[in-house]
Amino acid sequence: MTNVLRAKNIILFLLSIALLSASCKVASKTGSVNKNGAVLIYNVNVINVKNGDILKNKAILIKKNIIEAIDDYSALQSKADYAEKIDAGGRYAIPGLWDMHMHIEEESLVEDNLALLPVYIAYGITTMRDCASDLGMQVLDWRNEINNGKLFGPRIFTAGRKLEGMHTMWKGAMEIANEKDLNEKLDSLTSFKVDFIKITENTLAGDLFLKAVIESKKRGFKVSGHVPIDLSIKDLADARFSSIEHASYLIRLGSDEDETIRELKADTLSRADANKQYFKNFDQQKAVEGYKMLARKNVAICPTLIGGKQLAYLDEDDHHNDAYLQYLSKRFKKNYSWRINRQSTDTKEQIQQRKNNYELIAKQIPYLQSSGMLILAGTDAAALNSFIYPGLALHQELVLFQKAGLAPLAALQSATINGAKFMGVDDSLGYVEPGKIADILLLNRNPLEDISATQDIFAVMKSGIYYNRKALDSLLETAKQKSIELDAKRGD
Ligand SMILES: [Zn+2]
Numbered sequence: 001m002t003n004v005l006r007a008k009n010i011i012l013f014l015l016s017i018a019l020l021s022a023s024c025k026v027a028s029k030t031g032s033v034n035k036n037g038a039v040l041i042y043n044v045n046v047i048n049v050k051n052g053d054i055l056k057n058k059a060i061l062i063k064k065n066i067i068e069a070i071d072d073y074s075a076l077q078s079k080a081d082y083a084e085k086i087d088a089g090g091r092y093a094i095p096g097l098w099d100m101h102m103h104i105e106e107e108s109l110v111e112d113n114l115a116l117l118p119v120y121i122a123y124g125i126t127t128m129r130d131c132a133s134d135l136g137m138q139v140l141d142w143r144n145e146i147n148n149g150k151l152f153g154p155r156i157f158t159a160g161r162k163l164e165g166m167h168t169m170w171k172g173a174m175e176i177a178n179e180k181d182l183n184e185k186l187d188s189l190t191s192f193k194v195d196f197i198k199i200t201e202n203t204l205a206g207d208l209f210l211k212a213v214i215e216s217k218k219r220g221f222k223v224s225g226h227v228p229i230d231l232s233i234k235d236l237a238d239a240r241f242s243s244i245e246h247a248s249y250l251i252r253l254g255s256d257e258d259e260t261i262r263e264l265k266a267d268t269l270s271r272a273d274a275n276k277q278y279f280k281n282f283d284q285q286k287a288v289e290g291y292k293m294l295a296r297k298n299v300a301i302c303p304t305l306i307g308g309k310q311l312a313y314l315d316e317d318d319h320h321n322d323a324y325l326q327y328l329s330k331r332f333k334k335n336y337s338w339r340i341n342r343q344s345t346d347t348k349e350q351i352q353q354r355k356n357n358y359e360l361i362a363k364q365i366p367y368l369q370s371s372g373m374l375i376l377a378g379t380d381a382a383a384l385n386s387f388i389y390p391g392l393a394l395h396q397e398l399v400l401f402q403k404a405g406l407a408p409l410a411a412l413q414s415a416t417i418n419g420a421k422f423m424g425v426d427d428s429l430g431y432v433e434p435g436k437i438a439d440i441l442l443l444n445r446n447p448l449e450d451i452s453a454t455q456d457i458f459a460v461m462k463s464g465i466y467y468n469r470k471a472l473d474s475l476l477e478t479a480k481q482k483s484i485e486l487d488a489k490r491g492d
Contacts, residue, residue, distance in 0.1 A: 037064045038083035039466055042073045044442065046093045046432055049416050052409040052448055060093060062438040065464035069434050086466065091458050092446050093432050094412065096126025096439030098419030099154075099394045101245055101302045101378025104142070105133030107171070109383050112332045115482040116390045117142070117153030118475040119327055123391030124454065126439040126462045127155040127419065127429065129378065131224065131245065132162035132198040134172025140192055154462070155439075157195040157423055159224070163212050165203030176204070182212055186219060195423070196242070199225035206231030213239040222422070224302070229271050230264055232257045233290065237297040243376065243422065244294075247303035247361050247368070253290025254282035279357055287364070291371035300374035300422055305362055305400045307380040310387045311339060312358040315351055324389040327476065329483040330492035336386040366405040376422055377401070377415035395455045408451040415454075438464040 042059035059073040061080050069076060099120070104113045113135065120128060130139050139158045145151035163185060164173035174185040189197060197216040199209060206228040213236060216223045222242040227233055227249040234257070236244075244250065252260070255278055263269035269277070294301070310317070319325075325333065346354070368375055379393035394415060401411040420430025428437050440461040445453035460467045467475070486492075 037464075038062065038068075038080055039086060039438075039461075039464070040076060040080045040083040041086045041088050041093070041440075041442070042076075043090055044088035044093050045090065045446070046070055047412075047446075047448065048433075049095060049409070049412055049431060054092075054446075054448070057090070060432070060440070062440075062461070062464050065438055067432065067434050067436050067438050067440075070432070084466075086459075088442050088458070092443045092453070094441050094443060094447060094454075095416040095430055095432050095436075096441055096460070096462060097124045097394055097415045097454065098377065098430075099125050099128040099379055099381065099391075099415075100376035100419045100422070101131050101304055101380050102128050102390065103133045103380070103382035103385075104130050104135050104139045106335060106383040107134050109329075109332055109335075110135065110138060111486060112329050112383070112483075113138075114142075115479050115486075116327070117146075117151070119479045120154045120391045121152070121460060121462060121467065122472040122475040122479075123395065124441045124457050124460050125154050125391055125394055126460070127157070129195075129419070129423070130156055130158040131378075131380075132159040132173075133382070134161075134170075136161035136172060137192070140194070143195075155429075159196050159198035160189060160192050160194040162198040162200055162225075163204070164200055165205065165208070168200075168202040168204075170200065170202055173200075176208065176212070178208070179211060179215075182208070182215055186212075186215055189221075190219060194221075196222040196224055198245075199223065201226045201228035204228065210235060210239055213241055222424075227252070229274060230261055232261060234293065237294055237299050240297070241299055243300040243302055245302050245304065245378070246308075246380075247301060247305065247364055248308065248357070250287065250291070250301065250364060250368075251282055251357075251361065252278045254278070254284065254287035256281075279360065282360065284367070288367050288371055291364075291368055291373055295372035295374075298374075300376055300418075301368055302376040302378040303361070303365060303368070303401075304378050304380040304397070305358075305365075305404075306393050306397045307385055307388050308358045308361060309400060311343065312351075312354040314340065314343070314386075319387045322387070322389070324392050327389075327479045327483055329486040329490075331486070331490060332383055332483075335383040338384055339386045362400060362404045364404075365401055369406055369410050374418050374422060375401075375406075375410070375414040376418055377411070395452070398451045398454060402451045408448050411451045412447055412454075 039062045046055040046058050058070055059076045060070050061068040061076050140160055143156040143158055146153050161172055161174050166175045166177050176182045199212050209228045213223050217240050224243040224245055260274050264274050377397050379388050379397050381388045381390045381393045398411045417430040420426040438461050442458040443453050444456040444458050447453040
């Protein structure tokens with residue numbers, strides 16, 4: 001052997017050691033198993049979220065990031081002798097969960113938000129829809145990096161930055177005063193390759209809001225948002241609005257919305273009184289007619305009950321010792337005081353009214369389901385939204401759906417296939433079946449009996465990479481350490 005060859009061999013040897021230790025580092029950090037690019041999960045009950053059927057005692061073969069087959073273990077074993085085998089011990093497989101309304105927000109919390117991405121995975125959320133913020137441009141980068149495998153976290157669909165009126169309270173919004181502005185901003189959002197358009201009504205008047213919906217739809221976008229007080233839900237539906245964010249707006253359908261808007265425009269009614277009137281004059285049957293109209297026009301609803309619940313019951317629920325707080329830095333938690341302070345001067349009557357309003361909104365969930373509307377489970381988790389904890393809140397939202405009277409299967413659908421259908425990606429995501437991307441949760445209990453079983457996670461697979469309980473716990477531990485580190489660095 002010549003010296004040159006020997007040197008080459010030594011270099012190759014060193015290189016292979018370096019590669020080996022690098023891959024070991026990844027494996028030990030994540031606990032992932034994907035030997036030879038194939039995994040066989042056996043002794044598993046596979047839940048069909050379309051109809052609630054359970055395929056009992058099956059095996060799921062995953063190759064790279066795709067579900068290759070679901071069959072009896074005996075049938076798959078021979079085809080997959082090279083695969084890493086995982087005994088699920090009779091547990092339940094469901095699709096990875098979707099949080100269809102959350103925000104990665106606040107310029108001063110970039111590192112905090114980055115550290116929370118793995119926390120979402122630890123809580124079984126494999127896909128989320130970011131509904132715009134001041135960090136919109138950052139989120140677009142993270143979305144792309146996650147898709148390219150450069151960053152670890154849930155798959156993200158994002159609106160980037162939202163459309164608003166001039167001088168809005170929302171930081172980082174794209175402010176529009178007229179149609180020219182609107183078209184310029186939509187050009188920008190198109191060039192950013194956002195996944196949908198988000199519009200809110202803090203300072204955006206109804207007529208320009210409606211134009212924004214129509215223009216966005218013309219460009220082929222899905223459009224989600226709030227409902228301006230001077231615009232009817234029917235007008236939005238006629239403009240093919242894709243989803244209403246927050247079920248509180250739907251209360252308007254329980255009375256004569258057009259009449260209230262007329263009074264508002266004639267200045268015989270204030271905005272605050274209009275809102276009160278909607279709750280006071282609410283008629284359930286009339287509201288159901290409205291929900292059926294929205295279902296016919298394909299308008300989806302993302303109720304976000306958990307946010308309203310946390311704020312309405314602040315006087316009863318003490319959050320100071322919530323275990324989740326260990327994952328959040330002091331600076332992050334400081335933001336929670338914004339909404340708390342906003343209602344700190346509320347009277348007893350106002351507090352009671354807030355609770356009554358929340359209960360009426362929650363009561364709508366089964367009516368929304370039976371009217372045929374597509375329900376999207378979303379939380380509004382964000383730095384500014386008090387005690388809506390990233391990841392955990394989605395599970396709490398599902399429990400609230402169940403408490404409100406939704407069947408566990410419908411609740412499960414709202415956090416899996418409905419999101420995939422809404423985003424138009426249900427050909428590849430949202431189900432545990434052959435041909436789909438392998439986003440799978442293994443649960444210790446059957447969620448069709450009680451939806452709180454989604455909180456009892458044995459393992460998470462995202463895009464074919466498997467994280468056992470130990471790996472998930474280590475993701476949470478890392479987040480905890482990161483928040484301590486950030487506090488120390490900031491002197492908080
Ligand atoms: Zn939101």
